[in-house]
């Protein structure tokens with residue numbers, strides 16, 4: 229289907245199903261239950277899942293295929309957000325021109341940064357990208373304040389021109405981002421028995437874009453271009469002596485992944501129209517590296533999975549506090565309850581980083597192929613178990 | 627005029643004169659062996675032909691054009707392919723993918739942004755690569771992970787990757803080094819077969835005299851960076867200068 233082979237079509241359909249039904253899948257617990265804490269089906273978080281999914285999918289085109297590890301991709305996220313907000317200020321609140329400008333701008337910056345950084349490989353390449361991103365962060369924070377809003381960030385104002393739109397709504401508010409008049413924040417909440425499901429326009433808009441982005445990445449993975457990128461990772465020397473010039477290929481991969489990051493940045497600004505320099509900070513660059521490695525470097529589905537996992541933990545685990553823990557373990561005798569809460573406490577709330585770090589270490593050590601490899605191992609284990617059962621059940625018959 | 631003309635090439639590494647005034651002419655459609663004791667400068671000479679090293683002075687002309695100052699991928703696009711002393715293949719890719727990459731490079735040049743069509747739908751390239759694998763008796767390993775193969779098979783694959791580009795000149799740096807006898811004989815047969823099937827010029831660096839005398843039509847003896855003699859295999863065997871160069875090495 230759509231020029232994909234059977235296996236890739238299946239993956240695409242699975243991702244499509246997951247994103248379409250996310251409001252249900254992420255809200256499995258009744259609203260009033262103790263487990264409602266783990267529901268993640270609210271618009272804000274779902275948007276973040278797919279937006280960071282896009283970021284990670286693009287990052288994987290560079291890192292997963294060529295092996296070049298960029299430590300500065302957050303710079304493109306920031307450029308995307310700033311560009312989008314500027315479009316909201318100057319042109320209109322329609323997200324389409326914002327997204328287009330963001331992708332173009334991040335692509336242009338990626339050409340320059342990539343061209344310079346790709347003169348080196350390995351750790352030197354990583355350091356160069358990191359240096360660029362930190363330089364841009366510092367500039368955005370200080371001398372570029374007229375463009376970036378400096379410390380407070382770039383925000384919309386009532387007196388922005390918005391030449392194709394309106395500066396202010398009749399009620400005197402700043403208009404919100406929309407797609408040809410349909411507001412991104414438009415939501416409907418549907419109660420079903422004890423459950424509640426929220427359908428948000430912004431989420432579905434981002435989800436659709438993520439599906440297109442995912443589809444394009446599958447096409448790239450399977451194309452001669454993708455094959456060449458994998459050859460670069462495998463043996464650049466052989467590639468040189470095979471008549472291929474690796475430089476323009478790696479630059480193309482760098483620019484494409486930069487544009488994905490810019491797209492993600494534009495969508496962030498479309499969901500919440502402000503942009504700050506902290507979006508370019510190195511921790512943000514590091515996060516996308518973690519997402520990709522956690523999910524599975526060089527796999528199709530891994531980055532999406534990794535992005536979802538990290539964002540889920542950041543938002544859900546971090547909200548559990550000691551009161552909630554006490555209420556969960558209230559059925560235990562007091563002393564035991566306190567002990568268990570004390571043991572778990574460092575891993576929740578602000579301690580979610582500790583949990584993430586432990587999971588990350590376990591994955592890197594035991595599953596170098598990421599969570600996707602874990603899934604594959606479980607699947608082949610189940611298959612083998614099924615087979616051996618069949619065999620044993622056949623033995624008596626003989 | 628040969629297809630490859632090396633004139634007055636010098637190369638120094640610090641105080642060491644690795645190549646001193648090398649002149650070499652390789653005729654089209656011949657197998658030309660370059661032999662010489664360890665450290666004679668054979669690999670250095672080869673590296674000067676493919677753009678890995680730049681000679682300090684002299685000229686290297688291939689097919690009427692200078693190769694000096696060109697990048698390795700440009701020299702390959704001129705029609706020179708190279709087999710390395712230790713096989714250089716794409717170890718993370720499958721065997722067929724290894725052979726398809728040189729096919730794409732030959733068809734599309736050094737760079738082409740070809741990011742939409744699937745590799746699998748490139749019927750011509752797939753067919754070409756499969757045909758090549760069949761020629762080297764590796765079609766059964768088509769989907770194998772190239773890195774997990776034996777050294778002999780890696781060597782065979784590397785040759786397939788070079789040959790599928792139909793190079794005008796194939797350079798081989800000790801293609802049988804570290805091979806078992808059986809693999810060495812297979813390689814000799816493979817190279818003979820290739821020679822019969824198509825018009826190709828080969829320059830082969832080799833330590834194994836059995837390989838040299840089985841294949842070569844011309845032999846150049848290199849010692850301490852300078853060619854001593856260039857002769858046919860019949861005339862080289864008892865040559866006094868060759869004995870001198872190999873003094874202490876019992877191969878000749």
Ligand SMILES: Nc1ncnc2c1ncn2[C@@H]1O[C@H](COP(=O)(O)OP(=O)(O)O)[C@@H](O)[C@H]1O
Nearest residue numbers: 639642644662663664665666667668669670671
């Ligand atoms: N990159 C290099 N730097 C310094 N010396 C080198 C380099 N490459 C080769 N040499 C020296 O040049 C001489 C010729 O080496 P080489 O061409 O590899 O010999 P061969 O292949 O005939 O055994 C040797 O003495 C070797 O140590």
Ligand SMILES: [Mg+2]
Nearest residue numbers: 668669670711
């Ligand atoms: Mg050598």
